[in-house]
Amino acid sequence: MAEIRIENLHKAFGDFVAVKNSNFVVHDGEFLALLGPSGCGKTTTLRMIAGLELPTDGAILLDGENVTFNRARDRDIAFVFQLFALYPHMNVRKNIGFPLLAQGVPAAEIRTRVEETAKLLQIDHILDKPVSGLAGGDRQRVALGRAIVRRPKCFLMDEPLGTLDAEFRDVMVRELRELHNRIKATTVYVTHDQLEAMAMADKIAIMNKGVVEQFGTPEEVYNRPATLFVADFIGSPGMNFIRFEGALQAGDRAIQIGGAPVAVPEIHETLTKGPRVLGVRPEHVRFDPASPLRGTVYETEYLGTTQIVALELLGSIVRARTGAERSFTLGEELGVTFDAKRLSLFDAETGRAVDTALMREKPVAVEPRARKTAHG
């Protein structure tokens, strides 16, 4: 297993820049999700790590070895494609054994290793079936089997659950994470689905227009988004943005919105007057009849245990997540407060998060791989 180090990785297709000066490190045994909307460069990054695309600039290091321009077959990595790319003219057994055949592994050993792998993935009963008749989940497992049978340095997966239906995807998410816990292989997983990324990954790299906007644990990207894009992309519904004009002073613990003071985490930098954004997660909106901030109920969405209440507040729509037991009437006026310690501030011009006490909060110490074992 190996560490993957990406240094100033850059890829242009003619005039179109697909990946712009990316830098990140995936530590040995870590599960990284590359998350972003389509066309953000996540798949291109993955293909460059695999050796299917060559970068315009920058370096890729596998376990310290520079493999930037090495052939794919010399990198000792495994790749799971979105459509699985199972060879249609071979049965399951031959598909899984195909990488071993390339390495010149003796037939008897291929047989035992394929069977071990199939047992691990619980597909040993379909080994001699043709791949064409398999169900989506079994195809997925065969593709995984072909990847793990070789014991490569790392796994690269390109939206491997993208074609499965929602119900089955949840099952596979759990299976994939369980598999990762068992074999502890460094994994880079491309997805546009934040739930998949949050559920599986130790680290998430959120990409937008070829740029890695933030790299961190799921908790970090959710609780301390580094940019407006990340704040909006992560979370469902996304973070509420309240625009305001103002100067920020280091040491301040409140800002002025609509004439009312709003407590925020202590600000650590000074910014002159300009357009700013206050970011509030829906679950950090509270109702307090005494609050001077007043909003009117615009719509409600009932979700069973919680409900989403959309309020018209200071000219924008603010969504609040609250218990399902309370009922609201449309047009009802409510006093609103926010959970002061959990608010984000952004500079609207650059989209960057303002340095506050929240941003400097020590990440909660979690052993990355122990964190998810509850699944297993």
Added chain:
Amino acid sequence: MSGASKHLATAHSVVEPGPWAKRIAGTLVVLYALITMIPLFWIVTTSIKTPPDSISYPPKIFNFTPSIEGYCNLFTTRSRQTQEYIESLGPATSRCDQIARDRSMVVVGESNYWPRFVNSIIIAFGSTFLAVFLGTLAAYGFSRFRVPLKDDLLFFILSTRMMPPIAVAIPIYLMYRELGLSDTALGMILLYTAINVSLAVWLLKGFIDEIPREYEEAALIDGYTRMQAFFRVVLPQATTGIAATAIFCLIFAWNEYAFAVLLTSGTAQTAPPFIPTIIGEGGMDWPAVGAGTTIFLVPILVFTILLRKQLLRGITFGAVRK
């Protein structure tokens, strides 16, 4: 069966033609097939007629006595002899010998038909193999790699088919004479390959374009070279396209007449220019010509029947996208 479902069972489907439409279409297809079969029928029946029957007027369509004279004449050469000489010989050694003697002739040797037929097989299959082999490699390159001026090159390749090949017959004739390729199997193989390879590239490119790149990429990552990935992953999936292309190339090379007449006369002559040269006593020996043509049809018939599924796929190729 309830009323509603009875109604459904007899209802017209939007996509399925109705029973009458099917019957009419079926009749038309059978009629068309019968009409196209007439020349074939005439060739085959002519081959089993006697020479007088083959040119009788009004023509004998069914009311003739079958005879193997055509086949005898096709494979033998005969010379006319006096009745005394024929009677001085011993009894006839074969049925063909007997038929010849009945016409006051004796068999003096084998004809050139069989060597010409073998030439046809060598040249047609050789050129088909070469055209499909080169075409597959070129099509793969065009399909997968960034080739400079790709579209222009593809158009150039197609443009070689825009005039009838015979239009360049004279330059080719002169070129072949200078190069010593006239009347050689190699020369004919090269010529038919050159004519067929453009068709092969275009047909195969379409088929290879349909094979997802992920298969090769998976093989490349699994530790194979580009060449190994091509042979182990792409080729097995391109077999349909390769078979369809091979049939088209083979049919052209097998039936080609004009260049064969022009460039071959002896050792490398193929069957098509040879068959019309079968002349009997006092005019064309039509049963022998019919026999030569009938035998000539057999290989292509067998090949087409063996690969008919692929041929159909090749014809309808591109009509429906997945």
